[in-house]
Amino acid sequence: MNAVTAIVAFGQWGIIVMCGCGQSVLFLEKFIRRSILNRCRWRDVFAQVYLLGTHSLPVILVAGGFIGMVVALQGFHTLQKFGAEAQLSQLLALSVFRELGPVMTALLYVGRAGSALTAEIGLMQVTEQIPAMEVMAIDPLRRVIFPRYLSGVISVPILTLIFDAVALWGGYYIAVIWLGLDVGTFWSNMKASVLFNTDVLNGLYKSFIFGLVVNWLALYHGYTAIPTAAGVGLATTRTVVISSLLILMLDFMMTAFMLGV
Amino acid sequence: MQQRSIEFGVGLFLILGLLSLLFIAFDASELDYSEGQNMVQVSADFDNIAGLRVRAPVRIAGVRVGEVTGIQLDQHSYRAHVVLKIIQQLYHIPVDSEARILTEGLLGAKYVSIIPGLSERFLKAEGSIQRTASVMVLENLIGKLIFNMNKK
Amino acid sequence: MLSKRNFIIVLFGLSSLVFAAVSPVVLLDQTAIRLIKQLKQHRQQLKQKPELLVKIVNKILIPRINQDKMAQYVVGRTHWRQATAQQRSDFLRYFTRVVISTYAEALHSYSDQKISFAPIRGRLSDLSVVNVHSEIEPMDGPVINVVYQMLREKGTWKIIDFSVDGVSLVQSYRSQFADVLLRGGMVALLKELRARQAE
Numbered sequence: 001m002n003a004v005t006a007i008v009a010f011g012q013w014g015i016i017v018m019c020g021c022g023q024s025v026l027f028l029e030k031f032i033r034r035s036i037l038n039r040c041r042w043r044d045v046f047a048q049v050y051l052l053g054t055h056s057l058p059v060i061l062v063a064g065g066f067i068g069m070v071v072a073l074q075g076f077h078t079l080q081k082f083g084a085e086a087q088l089s090q091l092l093a094l095s096v097f098r099e100l101g102p103v104m105t106a107l108l109y110v111g112r113a114g115s116a117l118t119a120e121i122g123l124m125q126v127t128e129q130i131p132a133m134e135v136m137a138i139d140p141l142r143r144v145i146f147p148r149y150l151s152g153v154i155s156v157p158i159l160t161l162i163f164d165a166v167a168l169w170g171g172y173y174i175a176v177i178w179l180g181l182d183v184g185t186f187w188s189n190m191k192a193s194v195l196f197n198t199d200v201l202n203g204l205y206k207s208f209i210f211g212l213v214v215n216w217l218a219l220y221h222g223y224t225a226i227p228t229a230a231g232v233g234l235a236t237t238r239t240v241v242i243s244s245l246l247i248l249m250l251d252f253m254m255t256a257f258m259l260g261v
Numbered sequence: 262m263q264q265r266s267i268e269f270g271v272g273l274f275l276i277l278g279l280l281s282l283l284f285i286a287f288d289a290s291e292l293d294y295s296e297g298q299n300m301v302q303v304s305a306d307f308d309n310i311a312g313l314r315v316r317a318p319v320r321i322a323g324v325r326v327g328e329v330t331g332i333q334l335d336q337h338s339y340r341a342h343v344v345l346k347i348i349q350q351l352y353h354i355p356v357d358s359e360a361r362i363l364t365e366g367l368l369g370a371k372y373v374s375i376i377p378g379l380s381e382r383f384l385k386a387e388g389s390i391q392r393t394a395s396v397m398v399l400e401n402l403i404g405k406l407i408f409n410m411n412k413k
Numbered sequence: 414m415l416s417k418r419n420f421i422i423v424l425f426g427l428s429s430l431v432f433a434a435v436s437p438v439v440l441l442d443q444t445a446i447r448l449i450k451q452l453k454q455h456r457q458q459l460k461q462k463p464e465l466l467v468k469i470v471n472k473i474l475i476p477r478i479n480q481d482k483m484a485q486y487v488v489g490r491t492h493w494r495q496a497t498a499q500q501r502s503d504f505l506r507y508f509t510r511v512v513i514s515t516y517a518e519a520l521h522s523y524s525d526q527k528i529s530f531a532p533i534r535g536r537l538s539d540l541s542v543v544n545v546h547s548e549i550e551p552m553d554g555p556v557i558n559v560v561y562q563m564l565r566e567k568g569t570w571k572i573i574d575f576s577v578d579g580v581s582l583v584q585s586y587r588s589q590f591a592d593v594l595l596r597g598g599m600v601a602l603l604k605e606l607r608a609r610q611a612e
Contacts, residue, residue, distance in 0.1 A: 046267060046268070046271050047267055049271050049274065050267045050270040050271045050274070053271070053274045054270035054271060054273065054274040055270075057274065057277070093289055093290070097285075097290075155274075158274065158275070158277075158278035159278075161278050161281040161282050161285065162277050162278055162281045164281065164285055165280075165281035165284050165285060165289075166281075168285075168289055187288065187289075190289055190290075191288070191289065191290065191291055192291060194289060194290035194291065195290060195291060195292075196285075196286055196290040196291065196292045197292065199290065200285055200286070200289075200290050308544055308546070308560070335535065337534060337535040337536065338533075338534045338535025338536075339534050339535070340535070355490070359486070361584070376489075377490050378486070378490065379485050379486075379490050379493055379494070391540065391541050391542035392542045392562060392573075392574075393542075393544070394562075394574075394576065394581055394584070395544075395560070395579065396579075401558075401578060401579065402578060402579065404555065405555060405578060408554055408555055
């Protein structure tokens with residue numbers, strides 16, 4: 001492949017990416033516009049919260065616990081060099097609330113629920129359920145896509161809160177029970193240094209944005225998957241990769257914004 | 262049957278979320294009280310505020326009563342003009358009080374400590390604390406100490 | 414009989430005198446000059462009788478200090494208010510001695526170092542308290558920074574605190590006495606000071 005071909009291929013790829021972005025935005029606009037003013041089938045929404053939220057709980061609980069424990073352990077060994085072990089709870093809490101909570105929850109959600117969403121919708125395309133709905137004059141965007149989107153957006157911040165709490169307890173277990181720090185100092189230092197209005201809420205805003213983006217992309221890739229088995233697999237991979245990268249990019253942008261660049 | 266387990270699952274999920282939120286709000290973080298309350302503004306001019314930052318706490322007898330909301334250079338006197346906001350209810354600062362900049366611990370953050378004076382008259386809003394002491398610059402003292410040790 | 418022009422000139426002259434007298438830097442400068450002169454004059458006597466230093470400090474420096482306010486700020490609001498008049502004057506006596514001996518000891522090692530005062534910038538008329546910065550240049554070694562905190566009263570300025578290299582006298586004694594005051598109030602403090610001075 002000579003240089004010209006390479007550049008041409010690169011250009012084509014760029015155009016495909018651009019088109020993909022545009023299409024996904026149109027998709028988002030379409031299903032929101034069609035669904036937002038109409039009656040909502042709450043039963044469907046609940047069902048989806050169960051599938052997306054509750055089923056993600058085991059992953060979130062385990063991951064949260066271990067992350068809390070690791071941060072506490074690593075933090076302790078570094079802070080010990082400065083004689084600043086008392087600051088461990090502050091380190092743990094601020095790391096978890098500001099960054100680890102929202103980002104790890106979102107990434108785990110992508111892997112667990114995002115890929116499941118893409119696969120489910122993609123499978124619907126393969127088994128032609130979606131075209132069948134359209135034939136029956138049922139709007140698949142309203143019936144299928146929107147309830148899943150709504151439940152996903154609700155679930156992500158809630159999962160983040162649960163992750164945060166579990167991580168703090170995991171850190172507590174290591175810091176106080178394993179490493180022997182004073183329990184009173186642990187909680188009071190944490191309380192004194194974490195501001196709910198800024199640290200915790202900013203983390204929740206981030207997770208809300210992640211929820212909006214991840215669920216949208218998962219549904220889009222599923223909806224526009226090539227209706228073959230391989231196509232669904234490809235779509236699922238795309239969801240995971242693109243969402244993960246976007247989470248990290250958005251996290252950086254929001255952090256810079258929140259810290260006042 | 263499936264409906265039941267869905268309802269249970271969602272309920273469990275939401276309850277866990279709510280419990281986490283309550284735990285975080287009450288046990289792991291401090292609500293920012295100062296945002297809601299009425300604050301009174303006073304100022305103090307210092308010769309040196311090295312290390313003091315906006316949002317640093319203001320303490321009287323060690324208790325947080327407000328925060329630093331502005332630091333500017335006074336172009337005429339070349340002193341640092343520091344604006345402090347104090348919570349209204351805790352606001353009884355005698356006119357001859359002293360403002361010092363202290364460090365939390367040895368390497369901690371700087372904060373403003375107000376030592377009440379003896380006057381019966383209290384500062385009004387927008388008043389200014391006249392007696393101020395500059396930051397103790399650790400490096401200068403260490404330099405002097407080293408020099409003295411070498412001399413001997 | 415002064416002509417109108419001469420009258421205005423005299424008026425300006427007088428007012429600039431007034432302004433000069435009111436500047437805290439000038440006051441400190443004059444005090445320092447007088448102090449140094451005395452030290453030079455009596456150098457021989459001081460070598461034999463160092464106690465004379467106390468007299469010199471008492472005569473020249475103490476009038477420039479507002480001992481009352483200084484003592485009040487050291488003791489603090491609560492304890493000063495609770496103290497009786499007798500306790501207050503007792504404390505004032507002991508504290509003045511402490512200040513004199515501190516300064517006398519510092520001057521003991523004075524040997525022609527240069528003392529300079531930095532001018533006050535900005536509008537003096539707005540301030541009721543000023544920090545005057547001065548530098549003492551010893552023969553060898555780094556410059557010593559001394560800051561005098563002066564309070565405006567009745568047309569003149571008096572010293573209410575001084576800090577050497579950032580360490581304030583009032584703050585140091587306040588910390589020292591805080592413990593004693595906490596445990597036993599003014600009574601305990603006076604007892605301790607009496608014991609100290611007996612040594």
